[in-house]
Amino acid sequence: MIIDINFVGLIIASIMASAVPLILASCGELITERSGVLNLGVEGMMIIGAISGFALMTVTGSLIIAVFGAMLAGVLISTIFAFLTQTLITNHVATGLALTIFGIGISAMIGKNFVGIPGKEFPVLFESLKDTIPLLSPILFGHSVVFYFAFALPFTTSYFLKKTKIGLIVRAVGDSPESASNQGINVKLVRYACILYGGAMCGLAGAYLSMIYTPQWIENMTGGRGWIALALVVFSTWNPIKILIGAMIFGGLTIIQFHMQAIGVRIPVQFLTALPYIVTIIVLVVISRDSRKIRLSTPSSLGKSFYKDN
Amino acid sequence: MHKLFIRSFVSSLVFLFTLTVAAVAKDVKAAFVYIGPTGDHGWTYQHDVGRKAVEAAGFKTTYVEGVPESADAERVLRQLANSGHDVIFTTSFGYMNPTNKVAKEFPNVKFEHATGYKREHPNVATYAARFYEGRAILGTIAGSMTKSNVIGYVASFPIPEVIRGINSFTLAAQKVNPNIKTKIVWAFTWYDPGKEAEAAKALIDQGADIIAQHTDSTAIVQIAEKAGVYAFGQASDMDKFAPKAVLTSVENNWGPYYVERVKAVANGTWNQKDTWHGIGDGMVVISDLDSAIPSDVRSKVKKLQADLASGKVHAFTGPIYDQKGNLMVAEGKTADDGMLAGMMTYVKGVEGDIPK
Numbered sequence: 186m187i188i189d190i191n192f193v194g195l196i197i198a199s200i201m202a203s204a205v206p207l208i209l210a211s212c213g214e215l216i217t218e219r220s221g222v223l224n225l226g227v228e229g230m231m232i233i234g235a236i237s238g239f240a241l242m243t244v245t246g247s248l249i250i251a252v253f254g255a256m257l258a259g260v261l262i263s264t265i266f267a268f269l270t271q272t273l274i275t276n277h278v279a280t281g282l283a284l285t286i287f288g289i290g291i292s293a294m295i296g297k298n299f300v301g302i303p304g305k306e307f308p309v310l311f312e313s314l315k316d317t318i319p320l321l322s323p324i325l326f327g328h329s330v331v332f333y334f335a336f337a338l339p340f341t342t343s344y345f346l347k348k349t350k351i352g353l354i355v356r357a358v359g360d361s362p363e364s365a366s367n368q369g370i371n372v373k374l375v376r377y378a379c380i381l382y383g384g385a386m387c388g389l390a391g392a393y394l395s396m397i398y399t400p401q402w403i404e405n406m407t408g409g410r411g412w413i414a415l416a417l418v419v420f421s422t423w424n425p426i427k428i429l430i431g432a433m434i435f436g437g438l439t440i441i442q443f444h445m446q447a448i449g450v451r452i453p454v455q456f457l458t459a460l461p462y463i464v465t466i467i468v469l470v471v472i473s474r475d476s477r478k479i480r481l482s483t484p485s486s487l488g489k490s491f492y493k494d495n
Numbered sequence: 496m497h498k499l500f501i502r503s504f505v506s507s508l509v510f511l512f513t514l515t516v517a518a519v520a521k522d523v524k525a526a527f528v529y530i531g532p533t534g535d536h537g538w539t540y541q542h543d544v545g546r547k548a549v550e551a552a553g554f555k556t557t558y559v560e561g562v563p564e565s566a567d568a569e570r571v572l573r574q575l576a577n578s579g580h581d582v583i584f585t586t587s588f589g590y591m592n593p594t595n596k597v598a599k600e601f602p603n604v605k606f607e608h609a610t611g612y613k614r615e616h617p618n619v620a621t622y623a624a625r626f627y628e629g630r631a632i633l634g635t636i637a638g639s640m641t642k643s644n645v646i647g648y649v650a651s652f653p654i655p656e657v658i659r660g661i662n663s664f665t666l667a668a669q670k671v672n673p674n675i676k677t678k679i680v681w682a683f684t685w686y687d688p689g690k691e692a693e694a695a696k697a698l699i700d701q702g703a704d705i706i707a708q709h710t711d712s713t714a715i716v717q718i719a720e721k722a723g724v725y726a727f728g729q730a731s732d733m734d735k736f737a738p739k740a741v742l743t744s745v746e747n748n749w750g751p752y753y754v755e756r757v758k759a760v761a762n763g764t765w766n767q768k769d770t771w772h773g774i775g776d777g778m779v780v781i782s783d784l785d786s787a788i789p790s791d792v793r794s795k796v797k798k799l800q801a802d803l804a805s806g807k808v809h810a811f812t813g814p815i816y817d818q819k820g821n822l823m824v825a826e827g828k829t830a831d832d833g834m835l836a837g838m839m840t841y842v843k844g845v846e847g848d849i850p851k
Contacts, residue, residue: 192700199696203689293534300534303713303736399688399714401736404534406712408687439690443697446680446847447647454681454850 194323204436205335206390210414211428212338213386220379221359223488225281228411229288234259234391236292239402259388260381267380271373277488293404304400329397339425359484362491420469423482435465523761526580527558530587537711537730542586545749552754564589572597576604582760625773627663628803629745631810633727634667637705639792644674647698647706650681653850655838657709662842663810677845688714732782746780775804816843
């Protein structure tokens with residue numbers, strides 16, 4: 186086989202494109218979890234985003250309305266979760282699971298009328314520069330705006346958590362809501378905001394799937410990516426940069442295993458299909474094995490409800 | 496609130512009234528059991544299109560979506576049989592044993608099982624479509640139109656139905672172009688647009704200029720459209736998803752069979768049989784050929800389609816060799832249905848091994 190440098194660039198570009206929904210959903214969930222809330226409804230919020238984006242695109246014809254509408258839909262459905270877990274103090278795990286089941290069900294119901302309709306072409310940026318630099322230009326140019334946003338997100342998230350005051354407040358709320366509350370921080374408000382932000386990112390991740398990556402609606406089209414995003418957050422030990430690495434490895438192995446099949450590598454296909462899951466976990470566990478750092482970055486009150494006695 | 500109550504009360508009355516009218520008009524009630532959601536735009540969706548044809552013919556229908564091929568299937572079947580349905584269509588291979596088991600308990604209810612082979616009781620019939628005939632058409636087009644001589648094929652699971660399709664496709668392609676290679680990628684899913692898209696991309700990057708698929712979503716034809724290669728639609732006409740890429744589609748058309756069988760129940764002429772219909776009976780439909788197909792290929796395709804329909808040509812006509820060069824079907828013979836139903840070896844010209 187001839188290894189062409191542009192061919193490598195193309196493969197890397199398709200790996201990045203497949204990593205986008207994972208990065209978006211994981212970075213959103215990371216903020217939620219950093220504030221001490223465990224929302225297992227990622228898959229449900231993503232699928233709601235997917236159908237909302239697709240439906241709005243079909244009905245209004247406007248891509249901007251569709252993208253923001255999908256994020257808003259994610260916000261709305263996560264508001265249910267926020268109200269239940271923060272105001273009514275329900276169990277995070279059970280509520281999150283319910284959110285996923287609810288999301289899958291309601292998206293199927295809304296989606297009934299949108300099956301079998303082709304999506305619209307989503308505009309890409311810097312298309313004209315696509316053939317300028319070998320290897321790099323397919324990676325850098327000719328992608329949707331959501332793509333660029335997704336690859337900036339881990340860095341801005343990292344900066345936000347480490348260097349900004351609000352980021353510090355989020356972490357304080359996640360580590361010790363009692364102390365934060367004693368400092369005059371409104372714990373519930375912060376957690377509400379973090380949950381809604383997570384919802385918006387998951388909605389965007391879903392919209393990316395139904396509007397940009399494979400522009401169509403079919404039931405269950407997120408295909409478990411929400412659960413992978415959740416796992417990435419944990420295995421990356423709540424570090425956005427490691428989420429980026431994990432999502433790239435996962436997306437990369439999924440695509441490379443297809444290439445290996447097409448080339449005719451004689452490894453059992455079932456093993457190849459399992460490879461992305463196994464390797465991603467191993468790599469993330471290995472790069473995150475510093476126990477001191479894990480202690481520092483794990484939100485200690487994750488999944489615990491906070492009551493304010495008054 | 497008050498208004499709402501009246502409105503819902505009136506509408507439910509109207510609903511009840513139509514129900515009664517329907518029940519009086521035609522007594523026969525048909526039920527459909529689906530493996531997936533009707534929103535999959537693939538296998539289940541096409542069965543549901545068939546169900547709607549039955550409804551349009553004036554019969555009442557019920558359907559249950561997403562029924563697992565386990566003990567749940569038996570429960571669903573028993574419930575449907577108990578609630579006054581006269582004929583029940585079970586539309587996935589895994590319902591074979593539950594269908595036969597429940598059929599024994601309800602001798603007055605007719606059962607129709609898709610893609611299976613067990614008819615243990617007189618009230619069980621089986622039916623399937625010869626999709627491989629459609630795939631022979633696709634192979635002919637692909638073999639004639641490929642420039643790279645590499646054809647990509649996204650497969651779902653290694654079962655006879657899929658292997659048969661790959662073989663039929665490859666044999667037909669070889670007939671028009673002995674140099675072609677079929678590269679198979681197993682996606683291990685029936686529908687996951689993201690995965691299917693990635694599989695198709697990998698095949699295109701590996702030099703395939705025509706992509707065939709045996710998975711259900713439209714992601715593959717969309718990827719082909721973007722990459723500027725050709726593709727074929729699956730289960731329904733996918734042309735509108737990728738007007739330039741889609742050369743034609745193989746459509747699953749269950750409606751006529753469903754209507755015929757439900758009518759037979761109504762007339763009391765229903766009998767047990769094993770139906771395996773192809774292009775000739777209209778269960779497998781070839782969508783309109785794209786204008787990109789040159790006229791000589793077009794006439795070749797039309798001729799093959801007519802010959803397959805009339806039975807003059809069989810998609811598996813010898814000599815056929817397997818990958819190791821062993822003779823599978825002798826010269827002048829055709830593969831019998833038993834061989835087709837259990838086909839688990841690739842023919843010569845397919846690359847790679849069948850996953851075990």
